[in-house]
Amino acid sequence: MSDSLATRFGSGQSVRRLEDPALVTGRGLYAADAPCEEALCLVLVRSSYAHARIVSIDTAAARAMPGVVAILTGADLAQAGVKPFPIEPAFKRPDGKPMAAPPRRALALDTVRYVGEPVVAVLATTRAEAQDAAAQVYVEYEELPVVADIERATAEDAPLVWPEATGNVAAEMRHGNAAATAAAFEAAAHRVRLKIVNQRLAPSPIEPRASLATIEPGTGRLVLRLSSQMPAGARNTLADAILGIPKEEVRVVVGDVGGGFGMKTGLYPEDAVVAYAARTLQRPVRWTAERSEEFLGAIHGRDLESDAELALDANGRVLALRVASRANVGAYATPTGIAIQLMIGPWVSTSIYDIQTVDLRIQAILTHRGSTGAYRGAGRPEAIYIIERLFDAAARQLAMDPAELRRRNMIRPEQMPYRNALGQTYDVGNFPSILDQGLALAEWNGFQERARDSARRGLLRGRGLATFLEWTGGNALEERVWVTVTPDGTIEIASATQAMGQGIATSYAQLVVDVFGVPFERIRILQGDTDRVNGFGSAGSRSLFTGGSAIRVAAETTLDLAKKLAADALEAPATDLEYRAGRFEVAGTDHGIDLFELAGRQTERRIFVDSSTKSSGPTWPNGCHVCEVEIDPDTGAVEVVAYASVNDVGRVVNPLIVRGQLDGGAVQGIGQALCERVVYDSETGQALTASFLDYALPRADIVKAFKTQLDQSIPSTNNILGVKGVGELGTIGATPAVVNAVLDALDRHGAREHLYSLQMPLTSEKVWRVLRGLSAEA
Amino acid sequence: MSTLLLLQFFPLFPMDQVIFQLNGQSVTAEVQARTLLVDVLRSLGRTGTHVGCDTSQCGACTVHVDGQAVKSCTVLALQVAGRAVTTIEGLAPATGLHPLQEAFSACHGLQCGFCTPGMIMTAACLLRDHPAPTDDEIRTAIEGNLCRCTGYVNIVEAVRTAAHALASGSKA
Numbered sequence: 001m002s003d004s005l006a007t008r009f010g011s012g013q014s015v016r017r018l019e020d021p022a023l024v025t026g027r028g029l030y031a032a033d034a035p036c037e038e039a040l041c042l043v044l045v046r047s048s049y050a051h052a053r054i055v056s057i058d059t060a061a062a063r064a065m066p067g068v069v070a071i072l073t074g075a076d077l078a079q080a081g082v083k084p085f086p087i088e089p090a091f092k093r094p095d096g097k098p099m100a101a102p103p104r105r106a107l108a109l110d111t112v113r114y115v116g117e118p119v120v121a122v123l124a125t126t127r128a129e130a131q132d133a134a135a136q137v138y139v140e141y142e143e144l145p146v147v148a149d150i151e152r153a154t155a156e157d158a159p160l161v162w163p164e165a166t167g168n169v170a171a172e173m174r175h176g177n178a179a180a181t182a183a184a185f186e187a188a189a190h191r192v193r194l195k196i197v198n199q200r201l202a203p204s205p206i207e208p209r210a211s212l213a214t215i216e217p218g219t220g221r222l223v224l225r226l227s228s229q230m231p232a233g234a235r236n237t238l239a240d241a242i243l244g245i246p247k248e249e250v251r252v253v254v255g256d257v258g259g260g261f262g263m264k265t266g267l268y269p270e271d272a273v274v275a276y277a278a279r280t281l282q283r284p285v286r287w288t289a290e291r292s293e294e295f296l297g298a299i300h301g302r303d304l305e306s307d308a309e310l311a312l313d314a315n316g317r318v319l320a321l322r323v324a325s326r327a328n329v330g331a332y333a334t335p336t337g338i339a340i341q342l343m344i345g346p347w348v349s350t351s352i353y354d355i356q357t358v359d360l361r362i363q364a365i366l367t368h369r370g371s372t373g374a375y376r377g378a379g380r381p382e383a384i385y386i387i388e389r390l391f392d393a394a395a396r397q398l399a400m401d402p403a404e405l406r407r408r409n410m411i412r413p414e415q416m417p418y419r420n421a422l423g424q425t426y427d428v429g430n431f432p433s434i435l436d437q438g439l440a441l442a443e444w445n446g447f448q449e450r451a452r453d454s455a456r457r458g459l460l461r462g463r464g465l466a467t468f469l470e471w472t473g474g475n476a477l478e479e480r481v482w483v484t485v486t487p488d489g490t491i492e493i494a495s496a497t498q499a500m501g502q503g504i505a506t507s508y509a510q511l512v513v514d515v516f517g518v519p520f521e522r523i524r525i526l527q528g529d530t531d532r533v534n535g536f537g538s539a540g541s542r543s544l545f546t547g548g549s550a551i552r553v554a555a556e557t558t559l560d561l562a563k564k565l566a567a568d569a570l571e572a573p574a575t576d577l578e579y580r581a582g583r584f585e586v587a588g589t590d591h592g593i594d595l596f597e598l599a600g601r602q603t604e605r606r607i608f609v610d611s612s613t614k615s616s617g618p619t620w621p622n623g624c625h626v627c628e629v630e631i632d633p634d635t636g637a638v639e640v641v642a643y644a645s646v647n648d649v650g651r652v653v654n655p656l657i658v659r660g661q662l663d664g665g666a667v668q669g670i671g672q673a674l675c676e677r678v679v680y681d682s683e684t685g686q687a688l689t690a691s692f693l694d695y696a697l698p699r700a701d702i703v704k705a706f707k708t709q710l711d712q713s714i715p716s717t718n719n720i721l722g723v724k725g726v727g728e729l730g731t732i733g734a735t736p737a738v739v740n741a742v743l744d745a746l747d748r749h750g751a752r753e754h755l756y757s758l759q760m761p762l763t764s765e766k767v768w769r770v771l772r773g774l775s776a777e778a
Numbered sequence: 779m780s781t782l783l784l785l786q787f788f789p790l791f792p793m794d795q796v797i798f799q800l801n802g803q804s805v806t807a808e809v810q811a812r813t814l815l816v817d818v819l820r821s822l823g824r825t826g827t828h829v830g831c832d833t834s835q836c837g838a839c840t841v842h843v844d845g846q847a848v849k850s851c852t853v854l855a856l857q858v859a860g861r862a863v864t865t866i867e868g869l870a871p872a873t874g875l876h877p878l879q880e881a882f883s884a885c886h887g888l889q890c891g892f893c894t895p896g897m898i899m900t901a902a903c904l905l906r907d908h909p910a911p912t913d914d915e916i917r918t919a920i921e922g923n924l925c926r927c928t929g930y931v932n933i934v935e936a937v938r939t940a941a942h943a944l945a946s947g948s949k950a
Contacts, residue, residue, distance in 0.1 A: 020883035020891075024875065024879040024888065024891070024894060025875070026824070026826015026827070026865065026866035027867075028826070028891050030825075032825075032829070128791070128810065128812070128813075204926055205926055206828075206892045206924060206927075207828070207830065207890065256891065256892075258828070258891070259890045259892060259926050259927055288829075290832045291831040291832045291833065292832055502889065656886045660886050660889055660927075660928060664889060664926075664929040667929030667930065668926070691835070692831050692836060693835060699924065700917040700920045700921055700923070700930040701921065704913065704917075705931060706929075
């Protein structure tokens with residue numbers, strides 16, 4: 001292998017991304033960019049009521065509008081045999097019966113259950129014509145009682161979102177040992193109890209969803225172009241579950257995806273309507289979401305209310321954790337949304353701490369809101385926020401240093417592999433070491449001087465800590481790769497993971513350079529076409545450790561195969577051959593053959609390998625994040641003035657990309673802490689944050705700099721690369737680090753009375769109120 | 779005659795013609811009075827200019843009109859009649875990349891790339907008017923451009939890097 005190539009373009013190098021040239025010149029191919037002049041434009045009429053019976057739909061005026069080709073209602077689709085989205089009943093209700101939620105349809109049938117639910121689809125030759133016609137559709141609704149929040153939904157005699165879900169409880173799960181936990185609390189020297197709200201968030205990738213359905217000439221197959229993280233999953237749901245047609249009749253293609261963050265993991269009702277319309281009309285159909293439709297109809301993240309308690313002994317050793325949570329999963333609860341809160345979050349509820357006695361109870365509550373689902377972290381941010389808030393509150397109560405309290409409770413390296421109280425086994429980790437490094441990087445001991453400097457400028461300074469781990473892999477540890485060496489000089493890697501900005505094509509190409517030693521430009525990464533690749537897709541920070549490991553194995557297998565083929569071609573034993581930088585040579589001679597020429601000599605004019613690899617478990621990346629804030633006491637405005645993190649990410653393929661994931665992820669976590677929240681009116685269920693005017697995304701002034709350190713000394717033992725999934729780690733650590741810093745600042749200033757009335761986002765108004773001895777919210 | 783029939787014969791939004799310079803070439807487009815500049819640009823195949831929101835917050839649609847950075851979602855197509863419009867596709871010199879495009883890649887100032895054309899167009903205007911901006915001035919200049927992936931720090935670094943490159947003589 002060429003040393004210079006391996007050192008410059010192989011693993012461990014901050015190689016510039018091969019994705020960039022197209023993207024910086026405006027030559028990306030996002031779903032709405034794909035040209036299709038003849039496509040009909042689909043516009044949806046959405047419900048303006050949170051709960052109502054559809055009395056009638058009058059489309060006569062709309063049909064007469066210029067350019068209108070068809071108008072579809074839920075009744076049309078149901079009559080045509082279009083089925084609702086499937087719900088695998090993986091969880092149970094409190095009475096032991098299977099989980100229950102209303103069936104989610106492509107277009108509403110009889111009843112609407114959240115503001116923004118698609119009701120009517122209008123298809124016209126231009127988008128403007130479809131919009132004009134949609135404004136002429138008259139839907140008559142009979143308003144029904146609304147329960148838009150957990151309090152109202154769980155009140156006695158509350159109106160039901162779905163009859164089978166009595167008490168509006170769709171599902172419930174318990175973990176741990178309630179009796180042992182109760183006993184531990186009885187005996188505890190100290191108890192800490194907090195009400196914690198992980199508020200509802202809108203993932204808000206800047207690219208709105210878009211779909212384009214065309215009919216393939218000749219075969220008549222449906223080709224659906226999506227902005228999606230999981231092309232194969234989308235195809236399977238659409239074909240099997242919704243349209244009831246064989247999978248082979250549907251092809252899903254994905255080009256560039258302008259951010260996913262979990263929001264683009266599943267098939268959406270709009271995609272199903274587009275697909276159905278194209279097949280029925282035998283014409284191409286396209287739909288592009290407006291931003292308001294993203295806020296109304298795309299899945300939301302988080303939305304969990306918890307009553308959380310920690311029991312500690314006199315020395316600050318945690319004896320038990322008890323959390324009772326209610327997750328607001330919306331009306332059309334998705335299996336993913338339920339699993340995230342009932343199971344995935346709980347799996348990391350004790351985090352890096354040696355806490356074996358737990359009692360967790362989580363209920364999924366139906367309300368007349370949009371559905372929740374995966375959003376960066378998916379359950380782990382909620383769980384880690386809870387435990388990190390409890391630790392800081394405990395430190396305050398016990399008058400202990402928050403770092404020292406954590407250290408006292410950390411799982412020690414000699415306890416690895418460690419099986420936590422939820423049955424999850426952490427393979428490796430050195431949490432005390434990461435804490436030490438984090439405190440050093442953050443200059444923890446220099447805080448007092450910085451606080452004095454802030455005070456001289458009239459500002460209140462606080463510091464917050466989060467030490468934590470996270471679970472990665474999405475429970476899908478196997479990946480399949482197809483390697484093709486071609487005579488024209490390329491090595492094509494086909495992978496079913498899906499790019500959405502996280503730079504996996506570059507990282508994969510680096511892994512291929514490791515094995516083959518050929519120039520970077522010769523490597524092609526193919527994704528996003530169900531005709532070529534099928535698999536789980538990208539979510540749960542799985543791509544590098546599952547997909548990358550599969551690529552390493554497949555590449556090595558291909559090289560082994562090529563060596564055997566070269567031996568045949570050169571009429572020499574394979575053991576006599578050496579491979580270097582794209583060429584096989586008989587050792588000690590210059591008799592050899594170029595890898596690509598060898599490919600051309602095969603019957604199929606290629607060297608091809610189809611290889612699957614399964615990682616042996618999740619990876620457990622972990623970190624120590626330290627944040628310092630300054631608060632303006634006159635306005636309550638919070639500024640993040642320092643942010644340092646040490647992250648155990650195992651081996652690193654591309655440091656630039658890994659840092660980008662950590663820092664970009666951290667800003668999403670800071671957004672949850674300080675400014676983001678999806679709001680529904682409690683009385684009417686009206687969506688109040690349906691634009692970037694009302695939903696505050698972090699802007700360029702949110703953070704000036706990050707100090708981000710990577711610890712590569714503890715590789716994961718669950719995959720051959722030793723990497724740990726990094727995509728969600730920054731988001732998970734940032735939220736508690738920032739909130740703990742704000743509370744610390746207020747506490748130091750003496751504003752203790754209503755300290756724990758503060759719930760995210762910590763807006764300036766809330767902070768201002770607490771500074772003045774008022775509860776955070778009126 | 780009913781209002782609806784009238785609408786069919788006398789459309790509410792008749793077609794108009796707009797002629798303007800697009801990346802140095804004269805183009806003619808059929809538009810309605812209400813057609814947005816971003817939509818006409820995309821219909822002319824310049825899909826590098828993106829639509830990310832509907833309330834003018836996100837800046838993914840930023841282009842230059844007579845050298846000024848504007849959000850093309852908030853400009854009507856007819857407003858650019860006789861004017862010069864530059865999109866991301868028209869930013870690079872004849873060969874190679876504009877220093878901003880180069881710097882965004884070098885500094886990892888993009889991940890999914892969707893906000894990137896708008897960011898670059900805003901930054902290009904900033905650097906032309908303020909060749910040596912402070913970091914705070916850069917942040918203020920891009921406050922109307924939302925990014926969900928990068929967390930902005932690398933974007934600020936990219937603009938700073940491009941400013942240095944331009945100051946030391948790289949072609950803009």
